[in-house]
Amino acid sequence: MPQYLLSVWHDEDYVVDFSTAEAQDRVAQVGAFNDELQRSGAWVFAAGLHPASSATVVRSAADGVSMTDGPYAETKEQMGGFWIIEAVDLDVALELAARGAAASGGPIEVRPLQG
Amino acid sequence: MTDTLDCVFRREAGRCTATLIRVLGDIDLAEEAVAEAFLIAAEQWPKRGIPPNPGGWLTTTARNRAIDRLRRESTRVERYIAAHQMHTQDTNPDATPEREALDRFVDVVPDDQLRLMFLCCHPALAADSQVALTLRLLGGLETSEIATAFLLPEATIAQRLVRAKRKLRDNHAPYRVPGAAELPDRLHAVLASIYLIYTEGHTATAGPALSRGDLSTEAIRIGRILATLMPDEPEVVGLLALMLLSEARRSSRVDDHGSMVRLADQDRSRWNPSLIEEGHGLVQACLRRNQPGPFQIQAAIAAVHTDAPTAADTDWNQIVALYDQLQAIQPNPVVALNRAVAVGALDGPSAGLDALANVILEDYQPYHAARADLLTRAERIDEAIAAYDRAIELTANSAEGEFLSRQRQHALQLAATLTRNERERQPYKQHAQERGRPCP
Numbered sequence: 247m248p249q250y251l252l253s254v255w256h257d258e259d260y261v262v263d264f265s266t267a268e269a270q271d272r273v274a275q276v277g278a279f280n281d282e283l284q285r286s287g288a289w290v291f292a293a294g295l296h297p298a299s300s301a302t303v304v305r306s307a308a309d310g311v312s313m314t315d316g317p318y319a320e321t322k323e324q325m326g327g328f329w330i331i332e333a334v335d336l337d338v339a340l341e342l343a344a345r346g347a348a349a350s351g352g353p354i355e356v357r358p359l360q361g
Numbered sequence: 362m363t364d365t366l367d368c369v370f371r372r373e374a375g376r377c378t379a380t381l382i383r384v385l386g387d388i389d390l391a392e393e394a395v396a397e398a399f400l401i402a403a404e405q406w407p408k409r410g411i412p413p414n415p416g417g418w419l420t421t422t423a424r425n426r427a428i429d430r431l432r433r434e435s436t437r438v439e440r441y442i443a444a445h446q447m448h449t450q451d452t453n454p455d456a457t458p459e460r461e462a463l464d465r466f467v468d469v470v471p472d473d474q475l476r477l478m479f480l481c482c483h484p485a486l487a488a489d490s491q492v493a494l495t496l497r498l499l500g501g502l503e504t505s506e507i508a509t510a511f512l513l514p515e516a517t518i519a520q521r522l523v524r525a526k527r528k529l530r531d532n533h534a535p536y537r538v539p540g541a542a543e544l545p546d547r548l549h550a551v552l553a554s555i556y557l558i559y560t561e562g563h564t565a566t567a568g569p570a571l572s573r574g575d576l577s578t579e580a581i582r583i584g585r586i587l588a589t590l591m592p593d594e595p596e597v598v599g600l601l602a603l604m605l606l607s608e609a610r611r612s613s614r615v616d617d618h619g620s621m622v623r624l625a626d627q628d629r630s631r632w633n634p635s636l637i638e639e640g641h642g643l644v645q646a647c648l649r650r651n652q653p654g655p656f657q658i659q660a661a662i663a664a665v666h667t668d669a670p671t672a673a674d675t676d677w678n679q680i681v682a683l684y685d686q687l688q689a690i691q692p693n694p695v696v697a698l699n700r701a702v703a704v705g706a707l708d709g710p711s712a713g714l715d716a717l718a719n720v721i722l723e724d725y726q727p728y729h730a731a732r733a734d735l736l737t738r739a740e741r742i743d744e745a746i747a748a749y750d751r752a753i754e755l756t757a758n759s760a761e762g763e764f765l766s767r768q769r770q771h772a773l774q775l776a777a778t779l780t781r782n783e784r785e786r787q788p789y790k791q792h793a794q795e796r797g798r799p800c801p
Binding site: 334335336337339340356358 | 484485532534
């Protein structure tokens, strides 16, 4: 069955303060969405990510390995988390993405996995 | 003969491609098979005559070619069989599973064209890709023809088509008619795409000619197919009616010199009565259903316009009422602008300008053109000239540009007349006051 990457995007400076009621509400909604994915069999894998500032870019060249601090693309929006799901076709994947967007509160990019 | 062949091809291409995509599960393979069948037809038909059912002939030929090809490239057959989850066990040793399965799949189903429409206008595709794909696959237009119609390089359209098809394939976009729950949204995308093709043909966004009839004709043809396939969807019928009623006025929209003529100034004897009659019939049918939607209301507005024997006979009351209704279900600045123009016709330019007060469409040429006209009629010439300048700056269509320049000239002449009248009135006024009589 086709698999899709559903990535959630946030502003770069996005910081979650889990003490707020709003954040707690989000956590609950995303949890419910995850349960739903697992029940329906669409779930493959999912994770939230630490802020983009925690990223390191590693490059391999002829003269060795170089490392740079920060995310690969210095853009205002960064990926905050993702799901890998299984769906029979694009329309099902988009429908799940719509529910994921509602739960996470951020826009979701849907991208098919190769293979 | 060649003309007839072209007509048959154009008419059958979409239907044939639609079925072959379902049979083969791949857009490119379907296009190749259909192209091959057309080549065979172009060779055989002039000698043997056009078969009684040209569409069936083309689809069967394309299918047979495709099967031969799939057999030659056995990996594709395997992929295909896997994709369709066919049974490989068979009791008849002579039957090949792929042949049987293909036979079952190949019947021409009207739904195929609907599936293709929904695939071409999939919301995951950008609007310009939807339009190109619809014209190519459903309309059977060549890439070069689409490029000519949109005044774009052929390579641009070719790339747009390749990307769109690849996206649909990589994403496993389903080939189906959406279910009831998603249908309204998905259908709206299809209708919007067809209407975009129509309006692009009706008022070309760039270039010398105001109308590029081919696109309008294509949009109407596709609209008719859709109306045949979904006769119970009032918005589908509404869109067809809207296009027919706009099309009926097309020849009068430009004068003999290629300049634009406003609705009010059009020679109504040049309007096409049979298109108007057909359009009115469809609007009536929509009204009876009483499930109004944006396309039906716009069609009803067009029907009111085409109902008036002269511009002065236009029932502006009804038009404003219809715009009110349209604004209630589809509130947007363009609707508000058109409503303001109707209010201006009904209650005078000041009322029109009042209705326009909260509408801001800074980069929209028709906004400045409409405002300029209302301002001219309200005798606020300086503001009118500024609005005309902005409208002219924003138009890329030379027929529209010429029209606006002429209107601007009229506004300047009006200004001169007003000043002259003012000057002539002035001494008389003083004279009259001296004699202690009230001004006229």
